[in-house]
Amino acid sequence: MRAAVHLAIPVNDLDTARSFYGDVLGLEQGRSSDHWIDWDLGGHQLVTHVVPRPTEQAGTSEVDGHRVPIPHFGLLLSPDNFHALADRLRTVGTEFLIEPYLRFPDQPGAQWTMFFLDSSGNALEFKAFLDESQVFAR
Template sequence: MPRPAVHLAIPVTDLPAARAFYGGVLGLESGRESDHWIDWNFYGHQLVTHVTSGTAEAGLSEVDDHEVPIPHFGLLLGVEAFTELSDRLRAAGVTFLIEPYLRFPDTPAEQWTMFFKDPAGNSLEFKAFSDENQVFAR
């Protein structure tokens, strides 16, 4: 049986812009596609960008004195992959909603996090726990 993986479908308004962002900026490998959607290998998970007439308006939630966009999606990465991605985003001129920062330093929940939007306005969050065994710790 294959390992569990997430399938996530998101709305985009411009497929070439989605290709440039997800394939170019994030460096994801594309899979099957049509004139209306593209499958992406999202770090071993299936992300599908579907052309729609618009995206959902986001709300905000207060977290650590930051305005976190709701809804959002993203991944948990290792610290090295997180750092490489944040460097790649900076080099591409991506504007961060929340700059990469360290939350809960010197605690078991220590983690890096960052937020940014894709060209269609979908909010993404990437995290990296210093100790991956603490992701669900209470």
């Protein structure tokens, strides 16, 4: 079996999480119960667990002139899939914390990035490198 990430996050409501992660982000749902759902996040396991409390950010970090929310998680996409997701998010009225834009143009690691919150206030970042071989470039 290849290495994959397992990430568990708190959500306020499973029906709202199901709508956001399934319908808005288009993730495939796996196993579930009355208090959690497994999602296929690009071959990685994301588990949304009901925790009846607000999600809070620890703070922000300055990156490329933007205040990046901490903590956050997301996925590396192809540029085509990144732009398709950005268009889908705009269509459903998603409010971006950081609008989709090209970060570090003409530098190693140039990438499209966007930040937004899920239905429970968890910060998400989706990005696409112009050259996938540059993911860890300095």
